[in-house]
Amino acid sequence: MSAATQPCEKPVLRDNVLRERGQREVFCGLTGIVWMHRKIQDAFFLVVGSRTCAHLLQSAAGVMIFAEPRFATAILDERDLAGLADAQEELDRNVARLLERRPDIRLLFLVGSCPSEVIKLDLGKAAQRLDRRFNGTRVLHYSGSGIETTFTQGEDAPLAALVPEMPATDAHQLLVVGALAEVVEDQFRRLFAAMGVGNLAFLPPRRAAELPAVGPNTRMLLAQPFLNDTGRALEARGARHVPALFPLGAEGTTQWLRAGAEAMGVSPSRIREATAIPEARARAAVAATAERLQGRSIFFFPDSQLEVPLARFVTRECGMRAIEVGTPYLHRAHLARELPLLPEEATLSEGQDVERQLDRCRDAKPDLTVCGLGLANPLEAEGMATKWSIELVFSPIQGYEQAADLAGLFARPLARRERLRV
Amino acid sequence: MQLTLWTYEGPPHVGAMRVAASMRGLHYVLHAPQGDTYADLLFTMIERRDSRPPVTYTTFQARDLGGDTAELFKTALRDAHDRFRPEALLVGSSCTAELIQDDPGGLAGGMGLPVPVVPLELPAYQKKENWGAAETFYQLVRTFARGTRRRERLPGQPPRCNILGPTSLGFRNRDDVVEVQRLLESLGVEVNVVAPLGARPTDLARLGDADFNLDLYPEVSGQVASWLQRNLGQPATKTVPIGVGATRDFLREVAALAGVEAPEEPATSRLPWYSRSVDSTYLTGKRVFVFADGTHALAAARIAAEEMGFAVVGLGTYSREMARDVRAMAGRLGVEALVTDDYLEVERAIAEAQPELVLGTQMERHIAKRLGVPCAVISSPVHVQDFPARHSPQMGFEGANVIFDTWVHPLMMGLEEHLLAMFREDFEFHDGAAPSHLGHGKAVEVAEAPAAVAEAPAPVVALAPEATAWLPDAEAELKKIPFFVRGKARRNTERFAAERGIARISVETLYDAKAHYAR
Numbered sequence: 001m002s003a004a005t006q007p008c009e010k011p012v013l014r015d016n017v018l019r020e021r022g023q024r025e026v027f028c029g030l031t032g033i034v035w036m037h038r039k040i041q042d043a044f045f046l047v048v049g050s051r052t053c054a055h056l057l058q059s060a061a062g063v064m065i066f067a068e069p070r071f072a073t074a075i076l077d078e079r080d081l082a083g084l085a086d087a088q089e090e091l092d093r094n095v096a097r098l099l100e101r102r103p104d105i106r107l108l109f110l111v112g113s114c115p116s117e118v119i120k121l122d123l124g125k126a127a128q129r130l131d132r133r134f135n136g137t138r139v140l141h142y143s144g145s146g147i148e149t150t151f152t153q154g155e156d157a158p159l160a161a162l163v164p165e166m167p168a169t170d171a172h173q174l175l176v177v178g179a180l181a182e183v184v185e186d187q188f189r190r191l192f193a194a195m196g197v198g199n200l201a202f203l204p205p206r207r208a209a210e211l212p213a214v215g216p217n218t219r220m221l222l223a224q225p226f227l228n229d230t231g232r233a234l235e236a237r238g239a240r241h242v243p244a245l246f247p248l249g250a251e252g253t254t255q256w257l258r259a260g261a262e263a264m265g266v267s268p269s270r271i272r273e274a275t276a277i278p279e280a281r282a283r284a285a286v287a288a289t290a291e292r293l294q295g296r297s298i299f300f301f302p303d304s305q306l307e308v309p310l311a312r313f314v315t316r317e318c319g320m321r322a323i324e325v326g327t328p329y330l331h332r333a334h335l336a337r338e339l340p341l342l343p344e345e346a347t348l349s350e351g352q353d354v355e356r357q358l359d360r361c362r363d364a365k366p367d368l369t370v371c372g373l374g375l376a377n378p379l380e381a382e383g384m385a386t387k388w389s390i391e392l393v394f395s396p397i398q399g400y401e402q403a404a405d406l407a408g409l410f411a412r413p414l415a416r417r418e419r420l421r422v
Numbered sequence: 423m424q425l426t427l428w429t430y431e432g433p434p435h436v437g438a439m440r441v442a443a444s445m446r447g448l449h450y451v452l453h454a455p456q457g458d459t460y461a462d463l464l465f466t467m468i469e470r471r472d473s474r475p476p477v478t479y480t481t482f483q484a485r486d487l488g489g490d491t492a493e494l495f496k497t498a499l500r501d502a503h504d505r506f507r508p509e510a511l512l513v514g515s516s517c518t519a520e521l522i523q524d525d526p527g528g529l530a531g532g533m534g535l536p537v538p539v540v541p542l543e544l545p546a547y548q549k550k551e552n553w554g555a556a557e558t559f560y561q562l563v564r565t566f567a568r569g570t571r572r573r574e575r576l577p578g579q580p581p582r583c584n585i586l587g588p589t590s591l592g593f594r595n596r597d598d599v600v601e602v603q604r605l606l607e608s609l610g611v612e613v614n615v616v617a618p619l620g621a622r623p624t625d626l627a628r629l630g631d632a633d634f635n636l637d638l639y640p641e642v643s644g645q646v647a648s649w650l651q652r653n654l655g656q657p658a659t660k661t662v663p664i665g666v667g668a669t670r671d672f673l674r675e676v677a678a679l680a681g682v683e684a685p686e687e688p689a690t691s692r693l694p695w696y697s698r699s700v701d702s703t704y705l706t707g708k709r710v711f712v713f714a715d716g717t718h719a720l721a722a723a724r725i726a727a728e729e730m731g732f733a734v735v736g737l738g739t740y741s742r743e744m745a746r747d748v749r750a751m752a753g754r755l756g757v758e759a760l761v762t763d764d765y766l767e768v769e770r771a772i773a774e775a776q777p778e779l780v781l782g783t784q785m786e787r788h789i790a791k792r793l794g795v796p797c798a799v800i801s802s803p804v805h806v807q808d809f810p811a812r813h814s815p816q817m818g819f820e821g822a823n824v825i826f827d828t829w830v831h832p833l834m835m836g837l838e839e840h841l842l843a844m845f846r847e848d849f850e851f852h853d854g855a856a857p858s859h860l861g862h863g864k865a866v867e868v869a870e871a872p873a874a875v876a877e878a879p880a881p882v883v884a885l886a887p888e889a890t891a892w893l894p895d896a897e898a899e900l901k902k903i904p905f906f907v908r909g910k911a912r913r914n915t916e917r918f919a920a921e922r923g924i925a926r927i928s929v930e931t932l933y934d935a936k937a938h939y940a941r
Contacts, residue, residue, distance in 0.1 A: 028457025146457025374462030
């Protein structure tokens with residue numbers, strides 16, 4: 001392995017972060033339901049909110065969901081707000097109706113929203129009461145409100161709500177935390193097995209009943225960079241965080257696997273043995289796809305908190321030049337290995353004032369702009385190539401076998417422009 | 423509190439956004455929490471709009487709630503004005519901002535902005551998207567047209583009208599405007615203003631330069647049309663020109679309002695001939711279920727019954743504002759109207775009616791897919807597919823052509839359907855088979871869907887120890903009945919048997935029951 005892929009051990013803080021406040025063009029945490037309800041197959045997400053919440057979910061998810069969704073909204077109306085109807089009673093009635101329709105549901109999340117938070121509707125109390133009433137369906141709660149959460153925090157919050165549910169264990173185990181596509185999860189299982197890491201668990205599980213255990217000998221390896229609250233809750237249960245790069249790209253995947261395996265006492269030679277071939281294959285595949293990306297500039301609007309590791313991947317493995325790396329929230333502890341690998345010339349920005357950021361983006365004229373769905377077509381119409389960031393959340397991008405696919409997601413908009421003659 | 427899986431309409435501020443995004447020179451500053459910016463993608467993704475909708479959000483967060491959210495609003499409003507320099511501003515709250523009661527209208531009023539500011543009060547916990555669009559359009563017209571007058575038409579001047587109602591994200595509104603303009607041209611009527619779509623605030627000040635108005639989408643423009651009638655004395659059309667009959671009625675109505683001769687033989691559509699051609703015989707009496715916004719539900723019901731020769735077995739709308747008209751139409755067609763915005767209720771009603779074709783929204787497309795019934799989309803809420811690249815109106819004679827094609831497309835072609843009925847046991851040509859022009863691979867899903875939907879699937883042989891049971895021959899015969907009526911045949915036969923104390927249902931019982939219920 002080349003020296004360049006060895007991250008320095010000491011976390012370096014970048015002080016030159018551009019912090020902005022203004023209009024934030026980001027999703028709220030409710031959007032996390034769009035993938036979480038598919039990940040945990042017997043879970044149901046009931047948003048207690050307004051018509052806006054229901055509309056958001058269907059607009060964000062509508063184009064992607066072809067089966068009946070395992071989510072719904074209990075829409076607050078005037079009677080609930082005026083106290084004419086007891087909102088708690090109304091909620092019970094709706095949950096009863098829902099569970100009657102879907103008896104297969106084992107885990108029900110009551111999801112708080114902006115209006116439920118503002119009127120201080122106590123969903124914790126509701127979850128406790130409903131949990132007692134509906135034996136056989138665990139009822140938990142979290143907030144996905146836009147006043148408290150941004151996009152992928154909608155995964156962090158339900159995972160954090162699951163942590164107290166996890167059984168206790170003293171066993172020495174590696175716990176991989178963060179929703180991954182099933183194909184990716186299976187690949188990681190095989191790789192860890194090849195290194196002799198037998199005691200391996202994943203959070204979230206595919207079924208509610210398969211919740212992993214946690215305890216003082218649990219080593220927590222984060223698969224996603226946006227798991228602030230979940231990480232804290234697991235640490236409170238004794239788990240110890242394993243600092244690592246995130247498993248994006250060949251470099252990131254090797255470093256991530258190595259960190260996890262080392263924490264479980266696997267020898268360096270065994271790690272190399274298990275990772276050398278797939279890493280070489282991933283590097284070769286990325287190189288082929290990344291040809292088109294070499295030397296091109298890229299600008300990230302804040303969206304999923306994946307921006308920092310993604311920028312590390314496209315700059316170090318695809319030869320791109322990062323102009324600005326925007327993130328809704330910069331979690332320095334979890335990004336400690338990532339931040340030093342970002343190129344110095346890239347502007348790191350946290351938060352957003354979308355108008356000013358658009359000004360900077362237009363001035364910089366990047367070859368590729370990574371942004372949300374509200375901005376992509378308008379920027380394309382201005383002549384800029386864009387990659388919708390949501391696709392980076394909804395595609396399997398982690399691990400060796402997906403590294404080239406990830407490069408491909410960035411390359412495709414450019415390839416398309418080269419093809420089109422209209 | 424209402425449990426929803428899908429919602430037919432967004433919140434009222436989305437209706438306001440549709441009006442703002444339809445117009446030019448207007449900017450909407452919305453007091454709203456982070457996350458409400460999702461609404462931008464309705465325009466940029468579903469409609470493929472090439473610019474951001476003209477909306478600024480304050481995107482307040484929890485930490486702002488302890489501080490001064492009113493100040494945040496004022497800053498956002500001033501910045502939006504300075505950056506976009508609109509001719510007029512709309513200000514208002516989304517659902518969460520409504521709860522914190524910052525009063526955007528009052529705040530904006532005290533800021534001395536150099537352009538008109540129209541405050542919107544859109545109660546998010548009572549009202550919905552179409553109401554929000556109608557109210558926004560109404561407030562804009564009141565602001566800009568108040569105190570103006572209707573022009574006196576001088577001799578020799580051509581008659582002139584306004585086209586009211588088309589908006590951004592409206593179902594095929596973009597193309598409907600073109601068709602309606604074509605119809606007006608055929609009558610020699612000039613168009614004064616089209617609004618909201620494409621209008622500037624200043625255009626609203628000259629609405630009075632027209633002799634009358636076209637109220638094309640009463641959900642959005644009804645209130646404005648009646649205000650203009652009261653205040654400027656402009657009459658408005660009542661007919662929405664969707665379908666051949668309605669288009670002819672519309673031409674007569676416009677001609678009367680314009681004081682011109684209605685054409686003897688108006689340009690027409692291919693629909694009448696296509697419907698009369700023998701190939702269409704197989705459409706006769708096809709059971710259709712219609713559910714849409716009020717305007718499109720009414721139009722579809724009339725077309726289905728009078729122009730396609732279908733049997734309307736269900737008619738409903740989520741537009742409560744138009745419930746009365748829809749009920750009246752349902753009464754004429756001999757069905758009970760379904761007025762609801764509860765997707766689950768619509769699903770139940772469709773399953774119960776066992777239609778052969780569903781004419782609905784994107785929601786009913788989901789329902790129909792689950793039930794294995796063909797579906798054509800006739801109304802908002804919309805999907806990216808509802809903004810086709812080609813000209814694809816619903817209104818006027820070309821609209822009728824589009825409707826004929828769209829509704830027939832999901833169905834089996836005539837002879838194909840007959841063969842299917844004859845050779846039901848062919849392993850490649852069973853009842854789950856999709857029409858051959860719609861490709862393959864759906865068979866299993868379609869065949870499985872009806873069972874998955876039945877609330878409690880009927881047991882295959884015995885109902886209960888003491889109840890009626892199906893003999894194997896009868897059960898096999900039942901399977902030869904087309905799947906969309908099989909459930910009904912089963913229930914009818916069982917009821918027939920139970921009423922007569924028949925414990926074992928034979929093939930004879932099945933056909934006795936069929937003959938009994940055929941009367």
